[in-house]
Amino acid sequence: MARMTCLTRSSAVNFYLFELDGATFIFDCGRPSDTETKDSEGKLRIENIQSSLWADLHRVDWPSVDFILISNHAQMITLPFITEYTEFSGDIYFTEVGLVFGRCTIEELLRYPEAPMITGEAGPSSATRTAAISTTRALPYSLDDLYKSLEKVQEIRYKETCYPFKHTRITPYSSGYALGSANWIVEHQHQRLSLVSNSSLWAATHPSNLDYTVIDDTDTLFLGGPYTASAAIRGGGPPTPLSQVFNQITSVALATLKRKGNVLFPGPIMGPVFDLLEVLAYALDAQNMGKIHFYAVSPVADRSLLYANIMGEWMCPEKQNLIYLPESPLVQDELISSGRLTYCASLDQLTSISFQEPCIIFAGHDPTWSRGPAVELLVHWGEHDRHTVILTDPMDHHHHTAWSASLDAPSSSSVSAGVPASSVGPWSVVFRAWEKLRARKQVVSAAPKCTIHTIPLEMNLSPPDVHHLIQRTAASTVILPSVIYNELPNGVTEAGQGGKRFVSYAFPETISWQPGVPQRQQVHLSEDTAKNATVHQIDGKTIVRVRGLLRSERDGLWIQSYLKVRKSIPKAKPLLCGSWVADRLTQAIEINPALELVSLEHKGADKVVITVTGTSAQATIICDKDRTKIQCDSDGLRKQITDLLFSDALQEL
Known part of the structure; x- marks a missing residue:
């Protein structure tokens, strides 16, 4: 189980x-x-x-x-x-x-x-x-x-x-x-x-x-x-194709930039962000807006953006093919080289460089929207209606789901223009972040005035x-x-x-579940078994005949050579020793219905040779002062004698 x-x-x-x-x-x-x-x-x-x-x-x-x-x-x-x-x-x-x-x-x-x-x-x-x-x-x-x-x-x-x-x-x-x-x-x-x-x-x-x-x-x-x-949450119907999602994001971003507003993408700078950067860069070029700047603000933005570009062999076939051409698999390398993409660890560093607006910023935050550059940017831009926040991280939806299960829906007076009071989408995470900012007295408005769009990159x-x-x-x-x-x-x-x-x-x-018994299992052949295998043609099918012992080991099933297993059994096994063993063993053999005593021969003061027969084999037991040996061709008879030597009945005689 x-x-x-x-x-x-x-x-x-x-x-x-x-x-x-x-x-x-x-x-x-x-x-x-x-x-x-x-x-x-x-x-x-x-x-x-x-x-x-x-x-x-x-x-x-x-x-x-x-x-x-x-x-x-x-x-x-x-x-x-x-x-x-x-x-x-x-x-x-x-x-x-x-x-x-x-x-x-x-x-x-x-x-x-x-x-x-x-x-x-x-x-x-x-x-x-x-x-x-x-x-x-x-x-x-x-x-x-x-x-x-x-x-x-x-x-x-x-x-x-x-x-x-x-x-x-x-x-x-x-x-x-x-x-x-x-x-x-x-x-x-x-x-x-x-x-x-x-x-x-x-x-x-x-x-x-x-x-x-x-x-x-x-x-x-x-x-x-x-x-x-x-x-149920999507309102029915299949998920939106990814190409349409990128088009929606691009349309919202371009509309914001054309009205001189900034676009904020909160979330980690990795994963789908690499594809989003490429889509946005090509869209801006197509609209003759190639001078719009991208900024990535995160303590790990430098490693995330630069390391991804040297991992071409872990990418899709189309990106892998670019490894052999004089261009980078991902567009961020070109954007950084041309100065269109700037990365920094914090907003303090961002303000110390030549910051150009309008712009597109990717910024991180902690899972509860309590800290991070994305939260700081929400403070600066949240009370201006020309700016836009686009929530693309699917985790924002999951955080909203946890909240909505335990919190009342926001009242209509607490909702910014354009967002319905009955909204049950991930927009609520921004509303919760805004409440925390108001509690810290970092913002004044009851709700953010910037436009908030939820377009998750699922x-x-x-x-x-x-x-x-x-x-x-x-x-x-x-x-x-x-x-x-x-x-x-x-x-x-x-x-x-x-x-x-x-x-x-x-x-x-x-x-709990009961794993099914596999219809087929892989069996390994030992080298000796494979060498002795014979091939036969029967009714047009090729059949390999092997002979050996099937053993279950920790690393799988094995067929081992029968001869090799026989050779691995020692001819003499040291067990108990001493003259008392011969005397008691003789008595035990005589009362054992499966064994028959053939002969008992004393060779000197310290050596006794016992001959015994079983169902279809014969064994010789040699007891001397140092050890007891069993000489036998039958593994079954050898086991009978061995069990008898260690049995409680022998010790009680």
């Missing part, structure tokens, strides 16, 4: 514990989100990440965890906490490129200034009441913890196989989501388990395309999250994508989140449909 425990309360984060027969491992270490709630008096509170972490992790017996697999840079935020503050001592596997962007993701959060955060009720007394929490780091560990943790990660490339231990092997395959992102196949005791995390079927983006090997060749298919917004699988993968996979068991299970077409998940079993899970939850 296999088990999976979902260690997160959100479909936006992957954190799973798998317990197979003889192997325990973690798949992804996403970051538990801080959650806002209201108490009995209606005051706004926040649950700190430290308490959220402990609530999720205390259920894990960390010394028993054998290894950890990471799928992409967004799903490793809790890893330093695990390696430095739990008893985990196993191996960690991640792709080398994914590890670089994972480091950038975490460093960005840790390097934000320790500015006060409004983490309690919105009011004058909140700072005093929550002083102990308000100055904590964005994450419950330090940069030193991060660097120590990264040193423990074993870097791996696509399709490279590693063995956490002898009978288990793991292989990563491209997931199509981001540079270095991976889905995994875990092979354990003749079972193949495919682990699918953030994945994308869009072929027009820069990462290496999804490798279907992880879908096609497996026994059990596990589908983690996150996914694109559900049909790179993850949609329910139709999942349906496509399910139809294609050869897996006999499919495990998927209940939120996706409920959106699949009618009849797809019916019992026995396509010979598949479906198991759904919620957040958080523990599920």
